[in-house]
Amino acid sequence: MKLRNILIVVKDIEKSKQFYHDLFGLDLVLDNDGNMILTEGLVLQDEKIWREFLGKDIVPEINSCELYFEERDIVAFVEKLERLYPNIKYVNKLMEHSWGQKVVRFYDLDGNLIEVGTPV
Secondary structure (H helix, E strand, C coil): CCCCCEEEEECCHHHHHHHHHHHHCCCEEEECCCEEEEHHHEEEEEHHHHHHHHCCCCCCCCCCCCEEEECCCHHHHHHHHHHHCCCCCEEEEEEECCCCCEEEEEECCCCCEEEEECCC
C-alpha cells in the first residue's frame, strides 16, 4: 500500500492554487472539476463537494493536522509570505526550538494549518 495524496478543503480553489504556487512552488498536475492535484501530492478540493460528500460543516482552524514543509532559507520564505500575504494569520511567527530548528506556523486562506521549518 502507498499513500498517494493529501487532500485539503478550500473555499476558492483558484485562490488556493495560486497561494500554494506562490509560496511553495506547487504546480497543477490535474484539474478535475473541483479537485486539483498539485505537485508533491497535495490535492485541493472545493468545499461544496466535500460538504456534500460528508453531509457536515467544514471547520477551519481545527488544529488536528498540519502540512509541513522544509525550507533552508526560512528568513527569505517569511519575507515572501509577509510580502505576498500580509494578512496571513499566524499560529507562531518565526521562532527557534531548543534543538535549533527554526519554524513558522500559520493558516492558509481556508484555515488549514501549515508549518515551515528548516531541515533537521
